[in-house]
Every structure is written in structure tokens, then in C-alpha cells.
Amino acid sequence: MNNQRRATLKAGGGLGMLGLLAAAGLIKPELAEAAWNKGAFDAKTLDAAMSAMGAGKPMESADVQISAPDIAENGAVVPVGVVSNLPNTEQISIMIEKNPNMLAASFDIPAGTLPDVQTRVKMGQTSDVYAVVKADGKFYMAKKEIKVTLGGCGG
Amino acid sequence: MSMNRREFLQLLAIASAGGMTLHSDIARAEAAAEKLYELPKFGNVSLLHMTDCHAQLLPIYFREPNVNLGVGDMLGRPPHVVGEGFLKAFGLKPGGAEAHAFTYLNFSEAARHYGKVGGFAHLSTLVKRMKASRPGALLLDGGDTWQGSGTALWTNAQDMVDASKLLGVDVMTLHWESTYGAERVKEIEEKDFAGKIDIVAQNVRTTDFEDPVFKPYVIKNINGIPVAIVGQAFPYTPIANPRWMTPNWSFGIQEQGMQEAVDAARAEGAQVVVVLSHNGMDVDLKLASRVTGIDAIFGGHTHDGMPAPTVVSNSGGKTLVTNAGSNGKFLGVMDFDVRGGKVMDFRYKLLPVFANMLPADKEMASYIDKVRAPFIEKLSEKLAVTEGMLYRRGNFNGSWDQLLVDALIAEKDAEIAFSPGFRWGTSLLPGDTITMEHLLDQTAITYPWTTVTEMSGETIKAVLEDVADNLFNPDPYYQQGGDMVRVGGLQYSCDPNAGMGKRIDNMMLQGKRIEPGKTYKVAGWAPVSEAAKDSGPAVWDVVANYLRTQKVISQRPLNLPTLKGMEGNPGVAV
Numbered sequence: 001m002n003n004q005r006r007a008t009l010k011a012g013g014g015l016g017m018l019g020l021l022a023a024a025g026l027i028k029p030e031l032a033e034a035a036w037n038k039g040a041f042d043a044k045t046l047d048a049a050m051s052a053m054g055a056g057k058p059m060e061s062a063d064v065q066i067s068a069p070d071i072a073e074n075g076a077v078v079p080v081g082v083v084s085n086l087p088n089t090e091q092i093s094i095m096i097e098k099n100p101n102m103l104a105a106s107f108d109i110p111a112g113t114l115p116d117v118q119t120r121v122k123m124g125q126t127s128d129v130y131a132v133v134k135a136d137g138k139f140y141m142a143k144k145e146i147k148v149t150l151g152g153c154g155g
Numbered sequence: 156m157s158m159n160r161r162e163f164l165q166l167l168a169i170a171s172a173g174g175m176t177l178h179s180d181i182a183r184a185e186a187a188a189e190k191l192y193e194l195p196k197f198g199n200v201s202l203l204h205m206t207d208c209h210a211q212l213l214p215i216y217f218r219e220p221n222v223n224l225g226v227g228d229m230l231g232r233p234p235h236v237v238g239e240g241f242l243k244a245f246g247l248k249p250g251g252a253e254a255h256a257f258t259y260l261n262f263s264e265a266a267r268h269y270g271k272v273g274g275f276a277h278l279s280t281l282v283k284r285m286k287a288s289r290p291g292a293l294l295l296d297g298g299d300t301w302q303g304s305g306t307a308l309w310t311n312a313q314d315m316v317d318a319s320k321l322l323g324v325d326v327m328t329l330h331w332e333s334t335y336g337a338e339r340v341k342e343i344e345e346k347d348f349a350g351k352i353d354i355v356a357q358n359v360r361t362t363d364f365e366d367p368v369f370k371p372y373v374i375k376n377i378n379g380i381p382v383a384i385v386g387q388a389f390p391y392t393p394i395a396n397p398r399w400m401t402p403n404w405s406f407g408i409q410e411q412g413m414q415e416a417v418d419a420a421r422a423e424g425a426q427v428v429v430v431l432s433h434n435g436m437d438v439d440l441k442l443a444s445r446v447t448g449i450d451a452i453f454g455g456h457t458h459d460g461m462p463a464p465t466v467v468s469n470s471g472g473k474t475l476v477t478n479a480g481s482n483g484k485f486l487g488v489m490d491f492d493v494r495g496g497k498v499m500d501f502r503y504k505l506l507p508v509f510a511n512m513l514p515a516d517k518e519m520a521s522y523i524d525k526v527r528a529p530f531i532e533k534l535s536e537k538l539a540v541t542e543g544m545l546y547r548r549g550n551f552n553g554s555w556d557q558l559l560v561d562a563l564i565a566e567k568d569a570e571i572a573f574s575p576g577f578r579w580g581t582s583l584l585p586g587d588t589i590t591m592e593h594l595l596d597q598t599a600i601t602y603p604w605t606t607v608t609e610m611s612g613e614t615i616k617a618v619l620e621d622v623a624d625n626l627f628n629p630d631p632y633y634q635q636g637g638d639m640v641r642v643g644g645l646q647y648s649c650d651p652n653a654g655m656g657k658r659i660d661n662m663m664l665q666g667k668r669i670e671p672g673k674t675y676k677v678a679g680w681a682p683v684s685e686a687a688k689d690s691g692p693a694v695w696d697v698v699a700n701y702l703r704t705q706k707v708i709s710q711r712p713l714n715l716p717t718l719k720g721m722e723g724n725p726g727v728a729v
Contacts, residue, residue: 073406077362
């Protein structure tokens, strides 16, 4: 186990990653907000979110891979990762269809960066999770069902 | 008196020469044992496999299910065959010792004839025999070893930890072990097991940085051949059991992690790679079709005693998938012929452990006596006599669970009762006395609290639908491997082939339809949420009260749902 990493992050307290970076002077708070797509994050339906992102109806692609549990261990913090093997990936977004606001995260991928992101999302119920990737100006997607169950009653 | 088989045979010879009358049953048992346990050695790498013994140190009865439905691609495929269909699928003769071990057919009578099964002293004798005929053989334990009895619970798993060491377990993986809490598991791994038993689990990582919690695999040298054993703990431990007991551990199937572990083991020089799995059989079958480089998966969790492995093809070759039943009833023996750096051929046999055909190992027997001694009085309290057979296993209900929900309704003055769809729990024959020990065999868990909840009809349906989807989702990766929640008071119909939220219908309580908006008083036990800790007295105390009052337990009809769309399914026999 990497105890040093643990200790460093513990020392960072409850600031969170963006807070830490801002506190360290690495980014300016305005910068974090500049790219905020309010329309997409406020959208209440999948179609509305897609259209606010300019994605339209993206085609499914095997080059977009979602890594996530089949059944969530804790709906409050579900680990979801997306890897894009598409050349010139510019953006990766994660959408939870059954969430009140379905766009959970959107990552801008600067040129030369490995398009491989990991985050934690909150889910209130079983839902399809979409990964939407913008590459070379076009949109692609993959989806996966994540079950949120009541628990108990096993084996 | 304890003697080995050779001594026993010598004694028989002397006895018959001396004109003594032989008890024909003993002679028959010895002859049958001879046939059953004389397993010709094959190949050069042998692995012995036990799983899901659920802390049963003594011989017990265990009735296999007559309802084990397969849906989707699993329809009619092993393990989803029962009774006559099971015998046919595996080419077993009806009426023999094996037919009794593997199926529910004619259970009470056959059980009286063949006697009890399992028990660590008898299992130990069999393990020693197999290790003697197969030098270098390892004993693998698929988990669910530390939970399932009063003594395991009261000794905080110590009785089973020491029994496993004495039995000679080499490698194990986990499920119910985790319900003793993360600290206790790590303490046993680091202290008791150090240098003796390896715990392996590639799919357990920390929730924060996804650091491994256990070794993903170990490589053991067997007769000069490096053999990797990759561990797969029960993927849904923090969902099916209380997450607060292992709050910093994350599980899941982790298919990619499995592929990486297998590849790493091969790269390290392993010529044989096997997975010691607590996935459950359907999940193992799917995994075997998608991950390459595994020679065999030794499976457990779903308690399916499979006489032969299923051969699964994948893009890299073929993988054998076995499942070795439960409660110490079976020992799997896998012989590999490894030549030129790979497995060329195999022989597999799942041996039933008939206590009457295998003398007790002296050392193990005296250990068991010693570890049970402080608890004997409590364990042997006679609670009631049962007129019917009591068993648990089956997709929807068992007579033991019927008794538990009846007791909960009576003692808690509830309208409806729920009992979890556990697959462990031993069986009793008609006329047997129910002791506290037997009751604990059905209920001994670290979160045994009873609950009484006001639930709306809508919530009751949501609960039933949720559990039904864990059992009947056509994609095995979404199944949790338990059975359907047992229900008392409430009748319903179930269509296993329907989609999530559409399987349960016609919910009735005493002739009246359950109304979504109305509330009902529901009793239950084994709550998984931390908030429900200490919610009520332990279930064994509640049920013991009921049994003491009843004194005689009549054979009662099982409350079973009306099944839809299951006509002709070989996973059900009535």
C-alpha cells in the first residue's frame, strides 16, 4: 500500500482535488468554471443533454470502454471509468440516464493526454450509464447498465 | 475405536475366518467405500477442492434442491437440473450412493440408509488418503468456511481457523469470512495463517486507491511444475452482506483484473493456472467464456455439487468449470497431466464424504471434541421434535425457512415475514429432535437481529422484485447467487423470464390483494444496513422460544409462489 500517497492526501484535508490544485496555485478558480456547460449539466433528459453538448445522436463505438461495477456496492459513490481508443479524443462525458440531472461529469482532454478518466458518481436507482466521447469533432458513445439494489439475502 | 481401512479389512478377514457373524451393513458399506474411494491416480499435478463447508465440523444431513431454475442461456444446463434430470445429465444410476449424494430423490429413506455426510474428521481421512496417493497434491478451500455454526460464531471463527490448519488447507478465498469484519480477517491472515494458508483474492481492493487487499494469486511448485492459484472472493459481499463490516474494501467481478492476474501468473512461469472462485457457477461459466488462459475454475457459492466439470470454450482455448457443493459433503479431486509446459489431459471426480464409509481421523476428532466442549450444554438443548423433514435449499422456500417465517409471524405478531434466501443450513429427518445447534446451523451469523417494519405494499413488491432480479437476471454477472427471499403470510406469483420489475404479481394476504398504498407489519432478520444494528433480539432466540412452546413441529406445507412460464424447465421437480 502506498502510505505516503495516503498521508499526503490526508494532509490535504477536505479541500478536494480542484481545491488542492487551486490552493497550490496550479489553477485559477475561474479556469475551472470557464468551460462549464450549464445547459448540458442542467438538462433533464438524455436527448436534451446530448443536444446541449452538440452531440446529437452519437453512434455506439467499441473504441469507447466503460469500466464500472455491474452492481453498485454503494449507490452514493459508484466508480466509473472511461477509456477512449479513438484518435484525437477531445472530450469524455459520463451520463446517468435515470439521475435527475443526467450529465455527471465532462472531461476536456488536452492534446497529448491519455484519454483515460476515472470518477465517482451518485446513483439513486438502476440505470444505463453512457460514456460520450468527442473525437476529431465527432461524437461516439458506449453504454452499460449499473444495478443499484436493496442488498441482503445473498448466498 | 479408530482404525484405518487396511486394519478394518484385516479385522474383517479375521472375523470371518473365526466364524463371527458379520454385520451385513458394515460389510456392504466397506465394499461400497472401496468402490467409491479407490480413485486411480492420473497425471502429475493434483488439486483437492472443498468449498462452502459453512463451519460444519460434524457429519450432517444435507438435502439437495428440487427447485434450481435456469433462465436465459442457462435454461436446462447444469447446474440447473434437478432430480431425475440431474441423474440423466450426468449419467448416474438411480438408487445408488451417488444418486443420493447428488440429488434430493427419496431423501429421508436414502439418508437413513447411507447415513450422515461430511464432518471434518471424516473429510480429513479422505484428504489424507488422496494426498497419500497423489504426492504433492494441494488442498484448496473456496471459502464460507468460518460461518454457519454456533461454535464458529462464539469463537469468532477460531474453531474453523484451527480446523482448516489441521485439515491441511493450502490456499483459500473468501465470502462469509468477511462478516467477521476486515480487521479479524487480516488478523487471521497475518497471524494464524502466516506460512501455512494463503488467502488469495484478485478482486478485493481498497475503496480509495484500489490497492490490493490480498495476494491476487500464489504460485506453488507441484512435482516440479509451477501451478498458479488465482483467488476470486464473492464479488457481491458488500451488497449481499453488511458493507459496514468491510467499509474500506471493494469487490466486484473485475474481469479485466482476472485477465491481468492470469497473464501475470503465466508470465511468471506458471504452467497450470486455476482460479479458486466464490463467484457462483453461472458467473464462473460466463467468466470462463471471456477470460483466457485459465485451465480450471474451482467454484463454490451456489452450492452446486457437480459430478463432472463443464468444459467452456473461449478465444484462447478451453476452461473447466467445477462446483463442489456445500457443508463438507464433497471433496473435488482434479488430476492434471502436465507435459511440455501445459495441461494435456485431466481426470475429475467429486467424491461424496459419507461418514459411515470413512473412519474418523483421530487427531481431528479429538480437536473437534475439545473445541466443542465449552459449548456442548448450550448446543444440545432440545427445543422440539419435527414430524416432517427440515431442509433449506431450493429457489423459493424450504421447510426450515417455512418454520422460521412461521415463528417470526407468531412471535412478532406480524402479518408477513421475510427470511433471507441463504443456501447454507443442514437438514433434519422426520422424527429428529431439533436442538439449539440445529437452529444455529440455520441462523448463526454476525448480524442476526430481528426486525419489525411497517412496509407499504409498494415497498413489499419492490423488495421481491429486487431479489428476484438478483436470482433470475438473464445476465449471470448481475446475479448474486442466493435464493429468493422466503416469504411467510404473503402469496404471490413469479414469472422468472419477465424483466426487472415485472416478475412479481398477484400479491395476496389472507385472500385479499396487497394494496400498494397500504402499510403492512413485516417481520424479518439479518438486516444489512448499519442503522439496523441491534434492531431486535437475535433470530435464534426468537425462534427457540417458538419451538419450546410448540414442542412438536408438524409437517407444514411450503408457501411457494405460483410459477409462470416454467413448464418443462428441468430445474424444477415437484
